[in-house]
Amino acid sequence: MTLKNRISLLVSLLFTILFGLASTLIFVLYSNFRKEEFRDRLQIKALSNIKLLVNVKEVDDQLLKMIDQNSINKLYDEKTLVFDSHFKLIYSSIDDAKINWSIDDLKYLKKNKTFFKQQGDYEVYGVFYDTKDKDFYALISATDDYGKRKLLFLRYTLIISYIFFTCICWVLTSFMVKKAMSPLNTFHQKIKKINENNLDTRIASKSNKNEIDLIANEFNFMMDRIEISYQKQKEFTAHASHELRTPLSRITSQIENTIEDSATSIKGKSFLKTILSDVNQLTELINSLLILSKIDNKNHENYEVQRMDEILFSAIENLNKSFPDFVILFEMEENENLDTALEIKGNKNLLEIAISNVLKNACVYSDNKQAIVKISIENNDLIISISNIGKTLTDNEQKNLFQPFMRGENSKGTAGFGLGLRIVNRILTLHNAKIIYSVPFENTNLFQLIFHSN
Structure with a gap:
């Protein structure tokens, strides 16, 4: 899971949990408040009935009407019972509701003054009222339909709000975190x-206060040091290669002159030719290292449009001078966009070196001294295919084919240093191109140079 997804998940879960706890707390507090408020209403009604009984000396129909009507707020399914000090029922309201009571309940009232309990859907309140002359016990029950409707409305409101705002939170959190983390994506x-x-x-960084900008600044500082070190390494390789070429040129010249000298014995000439071969290989290695050190993408702004067919023909012509017995079969696919695709912006010398190295590789490792070169177009990309018949590379060798000094099993007995394809890969990378090796058929090596359209 990515960092932004983890942050989004954690923030959303935290909000979901806290909002759920807050909603539950609100519901519980309001539920308790409703009970307390309804208990107070029952208490007021019970005390009002007792006071009427105390103040009116005779209990008659008129008194019953006064008790039934003595309430500003009429309660739902209200039932009132009033008892005297001998636990005798002296008043019962005229509705049909029932209150389950016992003598123990009245004794409990005398001792504790009040009680409040639930009986099914009804809530019952009991109160003890004493005067100088006698004591009174009152039991009153009712249903708080109004309060329960408000409580039910609150429950649904909280549930709907919880679902709605939780979904909104998840969406907004994901969006905001993604936006906040966008600099890291660019990074x-x-x-x-x-x-x-x-x-x-x-x-690019905007300030030194943002953590991402601080990381960007440190990254830029690290890249400065890496670039300086890499440039110094390339400069050393270039300088060392350049300095080595001069004495090697003199050695080569002296050996060649000695071989041509008639005074040199046949055995000495054979020995010198072996040394000359080694010196030429060393010179080739130094030239390859010098090319690698000079390849730099900083000059790509000065690239000019080149015709790849002309570069290819030039490379083939130069190859024929070194390998006159090698035959190259050339094919060109007919396509109306071919002329446009053949125009590649780049460095002519580097592109010719790249193609020459691939052609030389096909020549050296060919079993029949023959290669097929084909120019084609696929998805507006120019493809130069170079194939030959010979021993192919294993899967493990193919993975490291373009690494420096890499040579496969098929290179045994063949001179080389394993830098040619590395140079090709570096040059093509600078030109927004790539090289791919494959084995389309048995004992067939295929290199494809793919130049992407601009």
């Missing part, structure tokens, strides 16, 4: 694209 995308060809990539 991540830029980091993914960093390689040895674009070490000058930097992350």
Whole structure:
């Protein structure tokens, strides 16, 4: 799970839990408040009835009417019972509701003055009232339909509000966290694209107070140090390669002159030719290292439009000089967009080096001294395919094919250093292109140079 999803989940869960607890607390508090408020109403009504009995000396129909009507707020299903000090019922309201009571309830009233309890749907309140002459006990019950309707309304309101605002919270939290984390997404995308060809990539920052900006500043500082170190390494490789070329050139010249000298014995010439071969390989290695050190994407603004077919023909012509017995079969796919696709913006010398290295690779590792070069277009991308018949690479070798100094099992007995395809890959990366190796058929090696359309 990503960081932004974890933050969204945690914030949403926290809100959901807190809102649920708050809603529950509100409902419980209001439920208790309703009971207390209804108990107070029952108490007022019970005391009013007792006071009427105390103040009116005779109990008659007139008194009953006065008791029934002695309430500002009429209660639902109200029932009132009044007892004298001998637990004799002296008044019962005229409704049909019933109150379950016992002598023990009245004795409990005398001792504790009041009680309040639930009997089914009814709530019963009892009160003890004493005067100088006699004592009175009153029991009154009713249903709080009005209060319960409000409580039911509150319950549904809280449930609906909880569901609605929880959903809103999850959506808004996800949106806000995604927006807040967008700089990290930009950060991540830029980091993914960093390689040895674009070490000058930097992350834009607005201030030093934001944690993301602080990370961006430290990242930029780290990239500065990496770029400086990498440039120093490349400069050292370039300088060392350049300095080594001069003495190697002199050694090569001296060996060649000695071989041509008639005074040199046949055995000495054979020995010198072996040394010359080793010196030429060393020179080739140094030239490859020098090319790698000079490849730099900082000059891509100066690239010009090149015709890839012309570069390909030039590379084939140069290859024929070194390998005159090697045959190259050329194919070109007919396509109305071919002329446009063949125009690639880049460095002519580097592109020719890349194609030459692939052609040389096809020549060296071919079993029949033959290769097929085909130019085609796929999804507006220019594809130069170079295939030959020969021993193919294993899956494990293919994974490291473009790493420096990598040589497969098929290279045994063949001169080389494993830098040619590395150079090709670096050059094509600078030109927004790529190289792919595959084995379409048995004993068939296929290299595809894919140049993406601009």
